[in-house]
Amino acid sequence: MNKYRLAEMSWVEAEEAFKRSDTVIIGVGTLHGHGPTPIGIDASSVEKLADEVGQRTGLMVLPPLYYGENDKMREYPGSLAISQDVLERFYTDIWRSLHRNGVRKIIVLNGHGGNREPLIRSGRNVRELGMLVAILEWWNIDKRLTADAFPEGTHIMELAVAAAVGGTELIDLRDNGYKGEWGINPPLRHLFGEQIRPLGFNNFEHRGAPVIIPVDAWDIDLESPPQIERHELEALRRRGEASIERLADYIAGFARAFQQVDVTAVLAKS
Numbered sequence: 001m002n003k004y005r006l007a008e009m010s011w012v013e014a015e016e017a018f019k020r021s022d023t024v025i026i027g028v029g030t031l032h033g034h035g036p037t038p039i040g041i042d043a044s045s046v047e048k049l050a051d052e053v054g055q056r057t058g059l060m061v062l063p064p065l066y067y068g069e070n071d072k073m074r075e076y077p078g079s080l081a082i083s084q085d086v087l088e089r090f091y092t093d094i095w096r097s098l099h100r101n102g103v104r105k106i107i108v109l110n111g112h113g114g115n116r117e118p119l120i121r122s123g124r125n126v127r128e129l130g131m132l133v134a135i136l137e138w139w140n141i142d143k144r145l146t147a148d149a150f151p152e153g154t155h156i157m158e159l160a161v162a163a164a165v166g167g168t169e170l171i172d173l174r175d176n177g178y179k180g181e182w183g184i185n186p187p188l189r190h191l192f193g194e195q196i197r198p199l200g201f202n203n204f205e206h207r208g209a210p211v212i213i214p215v216d217a218w219d220i221d222l223e224s225p226p227q228i229e230r231h232e233l234e235a236l237r238r239r240g241e242a243s244i245e246r247l248a249d250y251i252a253g254f255a256r257a258f259q260q261v262d263v264t265a266v267l268a269k270s
Helices: 011-020 041-057 084-100 113-125 138-145 154-166 230-259 263-267
Strands: 023-028 105-110 132-137 197-200 203-206 209-212
Touching: 023 041, 023 084, 023 230, 041 105, 041 138, 041 154, 041 230, 084 113, 105 113, 105 230, 113 132, 132 138, 132 230, 132 263, 138 154, 138 230, 154 230
Parallel strands: 023 105, 105 132
Antiparallel strands: 197 203, 203 209
């Protein structure tokens, strides 16, 4: 099988790979707190998935981007935040560089919801070049594919995938509670009194209707209990492996279908 990781190719091999297909895969994430889960899960998860899809399809896999948006989580130690306008330009420059190499379709595996808007804008920026950018978010896909796989919530799903990717020894279990995207219906601080109820991140509710008030997560998060014991981690790791396998098969199927898309026909002006 031909090499599929761009970083491992010589430039001659890269040229040959670009000629074989006009479609590539890249994982993008960020670094921020997730309770006991490693802060790199948003990037390590999509790095693993991209590699699995590359093995299944032979499509070129670009090195992952570990840095991303972190506006809400910037006060957590270890959070590294890139401005969204900078991210949009950064993504756009990568897509333009790929265009010069003959790429017309990019499959982005996005591990962090905050990257979504700059990714969408970057995809629109390169449509005029005759390019399409598809953005896939694994946690949303897995919840749709297997709704009952993680009834405990997305925080446990991420923990399971982290254990599968890096091993259970990376999980920081301790007796006290955790802040930062952790827990089912986690307790949140009522910053604005009892009539304006916090729902999470920047979302609030007043008299049954939604209100958006931008705040830092550190200002609103309260500690949630660990919810899991050390002896449960191995079973959780196996669930994470099953999730990765399920997701990789789905994404590989999408990649094969997307690869067949005629970009010229799709973007032709009527």
